[in-house]
Amino acid sequence: MKGDDDMADPIQEICDWWRTEIIDMKPGMIRYRGYAIEELIGNVSFAQMIWLMTRGTLPGREEAELLDTALMSAVDHGPQAPSIAIARMAATCGVGLNNAMASALNVLGDVHGGAGEQAVEFYQSVAKRMDNGASLVSAVASEIEAFFSGGGKFLPGFGHRFHPVDPRAPRLLKLVDQAAAKGGVSGRFAIIGRQVETELASRKGKNIPMNIDGATAVIYAELGFPAPLARGLFCLSRSVGILAHAWEQTQQGGRNKGPIPRQYIWTYDGQATQPVPDCT
């Protein structure tokens, strides 16, 4: 069924509907962002390719290494994480690895996977205050004050319900420092992140150290990623743990694995037994 007849070229319009700057293809030819795939293969790492695909350019060496490190550092936090538990349960239900991965990846939402994105936004807001003339100390203090007075409870990227100190964060920040020393990144967001830690401690009267999300957010902010991509990159990273656990569960076997061994039945705390009234 046709639409507007006065359209100059409806086929062109339909091809334009799917227009993209990412990939160009002809029979026998594939180019990403203008680079021929056969030239990229062997010359560009997986991390560089992730950058190229999402950003449109190739990163420098230090940038690529930091991205690679951020990705490798957040792959897994064990079966108590809902995403990992879901992957393992799904793997026993008769679906493919891709399906088990999808059900798990799907729950990396604002609460489970969004802290990195929120932390990048927070750091960027601090940086903007500084661009507008505020000092580091005052920019951080103002942004934290705005966060808590706006009803925020847990500053994204700081504090951990399980780890008193997250062993990943200081190590990641040290690598940022090294890259900054080499001129690969500015180091600005590592400074901001540390000042947030300092200000939080002073405000709360106890250490609330930076966690993995706060540390990878420093890296993603240093590398210039827009905040929403911090979520996307975390999804790529955590997909590795999701895959590893789904695969291990497949090898362990089991059918329709529930959250606890099946002889333990949940607590029922609803209505007492009652007869069905006539409601037809």
Added chain:
Amino acid sequence: MKGDDDMADPIQEICDWWRTEIIDMKPGMIRYRGYAIEELIGNVSFAQMIWLMTRGTLPGREEAELLDTALMSAVDHGPQAPSIAIARMAATCGVGLNNAMASALNVLGDVHGGAGEQAVEFYQSVAKRMDNGASLVSAVASEIEAFFSGGGKFLPGFGHRFHPVDPRAPRLLKLVDQAAAKGGVSGRFAIIGRQVETELASRKGKNIPMNIDGATAVIYAELGFPAPLARGLFCLSRSVGILAHAWEQTQQGGRNKGPIPRQYIWTYDGQATQPVPDCT
């Protein structure tokens, strides 16, 4: 509600229900496969981490590079692939990037994402025939014969409906050759893969060249990955393209993006108009 009362330690049983060899955790401590995360960070690449998580050991240098290359080579094949189109449409529906990625990743099933897994299985079957004494030529010929006489139509990993020659395959095989020359891998599956190409051409009377799935399957087989993990690794790889397209679509905007511009309505070829009978 309790179950068996004679259980020595029900809490132990419940913790065992979620047992894993992948990750060990205590407050302030995270170890993967026995390695402390703070030692892994900065020393192990994303590709090495993927290997460690899924295989349990750290790979050698050539192995890690080949894995990295296989992952970077298959990230995207454009918006005509259902997974990519789904990612882009999902991104316009008011869901998160993680959700758009999940809907897309979910369709990398036997047809869309399974060729690599099937090709690894095929190569491994050939290798098994050779382990049992068959020559390369005869093992490949027998396995191909078994495939087609069993009703197979398209040998997984060979031929492409769009590319006369897939530009990724020869480049990847060359890297396998180089790694084999350095002793990093055996090179056995590259030989098998090429012989499959030769035998197919002779059988069909025309070239049916190895495609990206056949080439990455050579790498995954060389690296000793079980066949189902070839699917899992492809999922990790294609997730990059899925993310890039979902993100580009987010920036392009649009609401409820359909498969074609909205003035074009699908063809209806069903029942003519009819009155609703009384069926209450």
Added chain:
Amino acid sequence: MKGDDDMADPIQEICDWWRTEIIDMKPGMIRYRGYAIEELIGNVSFAQMIWLMTRGTLPGREEAELLDTALMSAVDHGPQAPSIAIARMAATCGVGLNNAMASALNVLGDVHGGAGEQAVEFYQSVAKRMDNGASLVSAVASEIEAFFSGGGKFLPGFGHRFHPVDPRAPRLLKLVDQAAAKGGVSGRFAIIGRQVETELASRKGKNIPMNIDGATAVIYAELGFPAPLARGLFCLSRSVGILAHAWEQTQQGGRNKGPIPRQYIWTYDGQATQPVPDCT
């Protein structure tokens, strides 16, 4: 590994972790909200069961009929809807019907599936103004004013980019009127919905008639459903169309169905061809 040793009964705590008021089970016994399943079967319809499961009680006859009607009225809007297109494409990728349904259902987010939820919220806000003493006309005018002055662009539940008049809306409202006449519902939200239409027309100088989401939202509001459940109920409803299309596509066949026939390639409007720099 054990946790707190001073816990009175850790098994109880674990069973409580999964506590629910919805379902009680013992070997040979299943009760929903206190009703034995063998009594429910044959006495309670699917729509009544949906109500029971989500609300905790059994609905009256008119209530159940209105819920049933709202569910049956929104099952499908054709393959131009992203959810339906996704279901059809997924069905060609070698995944199960459940997976195809999941990828599609997943995109019923704020933009694609959220208008009903938002419309229920809007109606409830109007009703609250009236509870606080405002007249119908003034409550509706104030709420609309608040919506547009707050930056809203399209009032959820009103207007349609394809249908000048949505044929489902007036029919659904008539059924609400009939149920109200029988005393099954109050009819209050039908009145509010119609006044919104009137006010919108006066404000915009043209009719912006109620659409399917606005009409089912009238029903869900009449029935007392919390707004988020309006989204959930729409998911149940649209899942029917999703299933029907996934199944039809399965029967039509096809492999890796893209959004348009495969000889049409998307428009590439990115970087011109460029050589890969040395970035290793």
Added chain:
Amino acid sequence: MKGDDDMADPIQEICDWWRTEIIDMKPGMIRYRGYAIEELIGNVSFAQMIWLMTRGTLPGREEAELLDTALMSAVDHGPQAPSIAIARMAATCGVGLNNAMASALNVLGDVHGGAGEQAVEFYQSVAKRMDNGASLVSAVASEIEAFFSGGGKFLPGFGHRFHPVDPRAPRLLKLVDQAAAKGGVSGRFAIIGRQVETELASRKGKNIPMNIDGATAVIYAELGFPAPLARGLFCLSRSVGILAHAWEQTQQGGRNKGPIPRQYIWTYDGQATQPVPDCT
């Protein structure tokens, strides 16, 4: 970019790419299978609509009631089912109800959601043997023998790991008997199902009674649904429980709900602590 130039009408070809018999639409007009939506609304129930959408015709009264009953009978089996646990965990991760439902629905695969489909296939195979002249007793015995000698372990639709007798099955079969007595269905598959139970008991020396999947499969087979749709219908049914539990969990609150309370850590049974070797 254009494709074949000799195509009579490329726009027609593109509209045909999305052709369907399910829904016809013009501005202001929606028809399903030829029926105008405004006529269906108020005259056709949700169950009848499900039939119409998936089968193409409207069912008779007894048929519609049996379908409605099969759908209402399988909505939930509690939080020990992976799908329900997933829905509840997902609801705490900061994603929408639609996303929580999708992650859960997605795992209704061959093991978790496939028994109904497999049971319909099994019954249909028995019926085919009878169509070819075998007696009921011999057809059932042969089909069961074929199942177990082919390596089958659990006959789909019979036996339950939790319920000695599934309270849903006898009740559902009784309703099939009643519908058969009224001539609404043939009753053939109820007879087959009961004979399977008899034969299994004789073969195994103990009762292995029909479960919910076996009983709903009797209904779906009586109603003439193709086996794969039995899976699809189960997905619609279980989506109700999934929604109810996701919603209850939302109201209970919680963030990143794991499978067990967070002070209990999984058992780690992998590699002892080891230093990271130099692998850069």
